[in-house]
Amino acid sequence: MRTKQILLILPLLLALLLLQSALWVPTYGSQAAQNSGRLQTFIEPRLSDFKLLNPALNSDATTAEMMDRRIYDRLLEADEKLDVVPCLAESWTVTEEAYVAVRPERRLPDGTPVSGESLRAAIDAALRGPLSDLSSKLRAVELAPPGERTRRETALQQMAGGKSESISATVRVRLPERLRLRLDTVEPQLFERLEPVFGQGYFSSIDVKGRIEIDPPAAAPAFESKLDELFAVGEHNPIVTFKLRPGVRFHDGHPFTARDVRFTYQAILDPKNASPRTSSYEAIERIDVPDDLTARVVYKKLNSTSLLDWAMMGMLPEHLLNREALEREMKARQIPAAQREKFSIRDSSFNRSPIGTGRFKFVKHVPDQYTVLERNDDYWGEKPRYQRIISRVIPDRLAQELELHAGSVDRYEAEPHQAARLRTDPNLQVVSRGEGYYMYVAYNLRRPPFDDVRVRRALSMAVNVDDIIDYVLFGEGKRASGPYFSNTPFHDPETPLQPYDPARALALLEEVGYRKNAQGFLEKDGKPFEFTLISNAGNPQRKAVVTIVQEAWRRLGVRCTTQLFEFPVFLEQFVHVRNFDAFVLGWIGADITPDRRQIWHSSQGGNYKLNFTGYASPEADALIDKILLEYDRNEQIALARKLHRRIAEDVPYTFLYEPSRPYALDARIAIDAPELGPGRFLPITTTPSGEIDYFFPRWFTRADPAAVAE
């Protein structure tokens, strides 16, 4: 019977056809054996594909890993100890131009009316007296004629219904005659010191409304609270002058110059590009390019941490992305005229075939499959040992691990519970890397009883964090003591960890007025101590932490209920609108900057801002502000450490732990160390700050697996 035969034969044929294909496929073993380039190739898995390979348009971690120190170079970089060191910039100096408005309506302390000349004379006199230490730093005092200054500014406007909107406007300021002081260093205290010379109250704020014109006028109310920032009697203009490394070329051979630095800045600020990095670069007034190898960055006001932005931003090639280049691209791609106006760097094909100055050249990208980078043999610095990097997208962790065992990827970022097993595999080496991440419990300080520091301290003391590290992280982590990561210099090593002491926790709560009732729960004035601890769902580690913390508090006599929400719901309905008692979350990243204004300054407590707890300490505010004004690195570190301790003592968070991530690598991979002697190498290690990729340029795969690392 025909039908029967077909029904039997077809599946058989299908099975045969499919299975015979296995005969033709190269096995893992033969792939490694045939492919002589395998030893020169580093293959890494990643969970998802990158977005746009353009540092001005992206700030997500996956994409950054592909770009930083590979395709693009930055002007500066952070070294092993997170100190800022030269990269594309050979050296840099920080100087200042300070402006003082001439206020003819005032008189100097000796009675002479204020004019440009009289101010100058007063400064000259003071330099011989109380300000003598400035005389060596003050290069020149010049008179700047009145003029006009136009800037594009953004402000937040409260709308009806609690929503806010971002308003941009052109702000024109009619500048009076001003004195320009050129200084060799930044003097944050300059105006405070000049005040006795010019008369008390000289620098107090003046009515600036008449001088300011906002276009469109409807935007004016949004700027009402920012008027002082738009114009002040004394204005600091810090200037960072970069001397660029000569002879650096982009991958297409075009020389890298200071014009590219300026262009990168302009690309970030261009509203058409909708760059996520705008905030950091808005502090820049302009970038001058006196010659090809000098970039002079003039800032609008004091902000010592803005230098660090240049250690986080890859340099774009102007000649491939400026207006003419985009016009050419539009012509070649035959973009219809109607869309040409909107066409921006965001739309350019550059983002999918980038060109930088970095160690690796971009070769090929197959969406959601893999990306190939090739060594840049024209690189100005130390050349990487690997000839090629292949970055494969393998969205499943277990599949990644299996590929590592098969030898078709070289590294795998394991989960803590896998580390012990992976360590027993002789073909692998496992290194724990720091993650620049800490987990915490945040309390809503706006709600009693969390407004009482004793309550927060008691709750913190009741949690045994060491147990969490042992049983949830399998030892892959260490305790956090405060807001700075322990791998940074800003972390204060003297700050004590909150001890695990349930007895003292109970005593503290009794001091506040809580008493145990008949059921063993804490009560105050007949009201039980109960609240809800929330977090986001989908993170097993976090879920475990929530349960452990709940249990610890229950033992103390606190009725704590817990709930997990999907991440967007968690953020938008609870955290951002401050509708919570306590929640568990983590902070990640930004370990090179000491700036913590967004998270801890009392001005950031409003809805949708990042000071979730509503922490408001005048002392912490002052420290945060001072850090931004302090240009001396050691002073800055000292201030940051004070801030670390201040916040730790106020316990707005229960700081839990900083996890580390076990990083499994092929055992043959080592760090080339020719300085120790020919053929010598070191095992893979992290930097003191916990970073593993830092030494990547010197990584190589040993052909002879038997040799032992030293």
Added chain:
Amino acid sequence: MWRYLGRTIVERLLLLVLISIVSHAVVHLAPGSPAEVDSLNPMMKAEDVLKIRKSFHLDEPLHVQYWYWLSDLFSGELRSFRDNQPVLPRIWDRFLNSLPLFAATTLIVWGLSFPLGIAAAIRRGSRFDRATTFLAYTLISVPGFFLSYVVILGMSRTFDLPILGNRTIGVEGASAFVQVMDRLWHLVTPALMSAMTGIAILSRYVRTQMLEVIGEDYVRTARAKGLPEDEVVYGHALRNALLPFVTMFGFLLPGMIGGSVIFEQIFAWPGLGRLGYEAVLGRDFPTILTLNFFAAVLTLVGVLISDLLYALVDPRIRLS
């Protein structure tokens, strides 16, 4: 027939518009904003977060946003929030990747289920029947992802064969034949794994249908007039048992989108399911909405096809 076709197409177009409006509203009203609106990034000020929201038109009223999406979709200008790449070419690209997996899975499911189901039905109560029943329920109960891990482990450990992705990286230099075979091989495991539950369910279904039909009078009549057993089973019983499967065939089409999210994820297969999954995670509205839209189109087309097939297969049904 033609009048029926005309009317039903108009009806379905209206339905499609309705579906697109509802799904647009659902996607936008669900909590969460695109990953690019990074409200937890201390490097961004609240002003800039709002500016990026604005650049995606997220502050406009829903109907305006719907209009933006629709006009961008039909002018081909629709771009992903994630990386600004045009959405349609990307979906087409992933569709071409998903197609072979979908085709292979379907072939395996339908190719194996019928012989298994029929054989079990004819030998009802036999050891074979009980074995297939046991197997079917096992396959339905064992989670597909678990089985996949076991198989990947076995394949790579025992046979040293690459499994992940839709081809071996670095095979580009080999002959065309080897490349085709390589692609075919990478198809085998994911297709087999995603077919497992399908085989279990469909073979049960075939068995039930066959049992029902085999008890009918006309089958007895066929036997009584002395037809060979094969002729009775395949010529008479099977034909009549086929009818319900026409309906199922229509519903196969939309399965192409999102039908194998789990397997595409595990096997690193760059297909539509994964595209949709990642779009949902990153709240990439243009991609989610467009995929939804095509899923709706495919469903409606599938139902239409099965309606037409019915009329073709079963002479008792007239379209009017």
